[in-house]
């Protein structure tokens with residue numbers, strides 16, 4: 718199993734111990750008895766090691782997950798909830814200093830999709846992957862504040878804010894919090910259009926009929942592009958979401974009933 722958790726190695730712990738002994742001796746020159754010194758040194762170094770262990774543990778993510786930007790460095794990430802350019806108009810709670818994280822199983826599936834696309838001069842661009850439950854709760858709180866419609870014209874011009882939950886664009890429990898849902902599109906990797914998204918007819922998180930996979934409110938090329946993405950993702954084990962062309966969930970997800978809330982930074 719690919720394990721990405723970060724722990725202090727024995728070598729680092731030894732080093733920290735020696736440093737703390739030196740610092741302790743320097744700061745406590747007045748203690749004369751070696752026995753007393755030995756006891757105090759041990760206490761002091763335990764505190765130092767625990768402090769570092771705690772600091773490092775801030776970088777840990779749950780077992781069964783991986784950092785997607787490290788696992789597939791070629792993918793382009795545009796994590797909009799970590800910016801003000803999303804439907805709430807603010808950096809979403811839980812996305813401060815965010816890193817893209819997914820379950821190991823979804824990471825491996827996305828690696829295959831990316832490889833398949835790269836051979837054809839294309840690649841993936843990811844807008845959102847693992848989403849802590851606190852972010853989903855934040856969306857719910859936001860939906861209750863009727864007056865806050867800062868980003869309406871860009872993200873939900875024809876939908877009432879209070880209907881975004883009812884109409885299935887946001888939900889109280891999201892597959893993203895299970896670590897096996899992803900929002901993505903395809904980009905060109907070569908030529909003049911390198912870095913550009915292929916034309917899908919509506920942008921990510923545009924909440925409205927125009928974003929459903931089978932809509933006829935977009936032109937034929939756009940309809941075809943959505944089908945290409947849908948078929949591609951299905952080929953690699955993902956289930957599409959009919960209301961949002963960009964949203965996919967891994968069919969054999971490892972945590973189908975678990976909603977995580979760990980931080981990724």
Ligand SMILES: [Zn+2]
Nearest residue numbers: 898899900964
């Ligand atoms: Zn999504």
